[in-house]
Amino acid sequence: MMNLTKQIREQAKKLLEEKKVDLVIGFGQGTELARTTPVFIDSPEGVSALTWGPFCANNLAKYLVDYKNAPGNVAIVVKGCDSRSVIRLLDDNQISRDKIVVIGVPCAGQLEWQKVADEVKPDATLKETVDNGDSFVVKTSTGDHTFNKKDYMLHRCLVCENPNPVIADFTIGEELPVKNYAERFAEVEELEQLGLEEKSAYWDKQFSRCLRCYACRNVCSVCTCELCVFDQMKPMWVSKRTNLSENTVFHITRAFHVAGRCVDCGECDRVCPMDIPIRKLNQKIHKDLKDLFDSPTPGSKEGLLSALGEFSLGDPEEFM
Amino acid sequence: MLKRLLEYVGFEPGRLTARWISASEGAKFASTMDEVTDKIKSLGPNTKMRDEIL
Ligand code: SF4
Ligand code: SF4
Ligand code: SF4
Numbered sequence: 039m040m041n042l043t044k045q046i047r048e049q050a051k052k053l054l055e056e057k058k059v060d061l062v063i064g065f066g067q068g069t070e071l072a073r074t075t076p077v078f079i080d081s082p083e084g085v086s087a088l089t090w091g092p093f094c095a096n097n098l099a100k101y102l103v104d105y106k107n108a109p110g111n112v113a114i115v116v117k118g119c120d121s122r123s124v125i126r127l128l129d130d131n132q133i134s135r136d137k138i139v140v141i142g143v144p145c146a147g148q149l150e151w152q153k154v155a156d157e158v159k160p161d162a163t164l165k166e167t168v169d170n171g172d173s174f175v176v177k178t179s180t181g182d183h184t185f186n187k188k189d190y191m192l193h194r195c196l197v198c199e200n201p202n203p204v205i206a207d208f209t210i211g212e213e214l215p216v217k218n219y220a221e222r223f224a225e226v227e228e229l230e231q232l233g234l235e236e237k238s239a240y241w242d243k244q245f246s247r248c249l250r251c252y253a254c255r256n257v258c259s260v261c262t263c264e265l266c267v268f269d270q271m272k273p274m275w276v277s278k279r280t281n282l283s284e285n286t287v288f289h290i291t292r293a294f295h296v297a298g299r300c301v302d303c304g305e306c307d308r309v310c311p312m313d314i315p316i317r318k319l320n321q322k323i324h325k326d327l328k329d330l331f332d333s334p335t336p337g338s339k340e341g342l343l344s345a346l347g348e349f350s351l352g353d354p355e356e357f358m
Numbered sequence: 359m360l361k362r363l364l365e366y367v368g369f370e371p372g373r374l375t376a377r378w379i380s381a382s383e384g385a386k387f388a389s390t391m392d393e394v395t396d397k398i399k400s401l402g403p404n405t406k407m408r409d410e411i412l
Contacts, residue, residue, distance in 0.1 A: 230366065238368025238406065283407040290367065294360060322366045326359055 039091045039167050045210045046115060047085040049141055053113050054082045059139050060110030063101050065094040071164045072151040091167040092174045095148040095192060097305045099123035099259045102133045111137050117145035121203035122301035122337030123259035132262050142206025144214040147187050147195040149174060157183055188219045194304035196220040204338055223325045225318055245285040247312045254306035254316050255292060260299040293319040298344040301337035369406060372397045
């Protein structure tokens with residue numbers, strides 16, 4: 039994937055040199071072999087900090103909101119799922135199209151860094167990563183490792199809908215075929231099958247662990263309210279006490295606030311320090327939206343209305 | 359959608375009712391209210407999200 043890294047750097051350099059953009063947001067090598075960190079590059083000399091590979095799980099789209107009122111333009115590196123966020127941000131009028139340049143990279147999948155870190159020597163340094171279709175080869179200073187995608191990829195990648203960005207001004211490398219290793223809603227269906235008390239117990243166990251750190255909200259590219267209900271003091275819609283009851287209110291409210299706009303990028307789930315399977319709440323809503331309204335994943339096309347923000351006479355009416 | 363989500367996290371079906379009633383539909387309002395109170399009585403007290411306020 040060295041070649042792709044090189045092409046991303048070249049593209050970024052060109053944009054900065056030609057002054058088409060003032061900033062490029064992309065992925066840079068992190069402090070650990072299997073992790074990357076967001077990098078913000080404002081000069082052509084800085085582009086060597088950019089990298090690409092199977093450790094670029096972060097969805098960087100939310101950073102665009104920080105620059106919406108800044109002078110100048112911003113370029114951003116996106117994967118397939120991240121590109122849905124960019125569309126959603128545009129459709130929500132959070133950013134303007136003429137201020138951003140989208141560098142789209144067809145994505146071969148992202149590995150769970152913890153699983154990789156478990157197998158690689160702690161002092162190893164990364165030499166190269168190679169995509170072999172169903173696996174990645176990670177070459178390090180202490181030897182090569184092969185990781186099967188089926189066992190090591192993030193869940194969202196196992197069920198990836200579009201590895202190719204749905205919006206891009208420049209595309210890096212070749213488009214990739216869609217390949218799924220699991221059923222998209224299998225986990226939700228499994229939960230739906232449980233009895234009422236089992237469901238309740240399952241979620242109580244999850245919600246009771248929540249720290250209310252709000253990382254899941256902060257990372258979410260469709261959570262863009264400047265004053266969030268969970269922060270507001272007057273009126274205090276949701277109490278700040280961290281207990282099962284309030285946490286349950288928080289989780290149901292959060293999931294419902296993004297219903298119909300959530301692009302299913304899975305970031306909320308990935309960043310949760312308590313490993314709460316937040317995505318299973320969002321995915322339940324995705325499944326219902328598909329079943330009831332046959333609506334496509336938000337952000338998968340430009341100009342889609344939010345499924346819960348549009349009405350048609352044919353909508354099922356469970357409440358009349 | 360919200361009802362489905364609530365059931366998914368373990369609320370009883372019927373714990374929440376949402377119905378569209380116009381201001382001129384007094385009888386529908388009354389009968390809906392009767393249905394809701396009967397339903398809620400039959401479900402018994404809600405046990406979820408009931409922590410004591412300190
Ligand atoms: S969901 Fe698809 S586009 Fe997103 S990181 Fe996974 S493979 Fe890449
Ligand atoms: S990231 Fe996890 S622990 Fe933090 S508020 Fe969200 S669910 Fe709770
Ligand atoms: S709710 Fe989670 S999966 Fe949905 S857009 Fe936000 S971060 Fe992504």
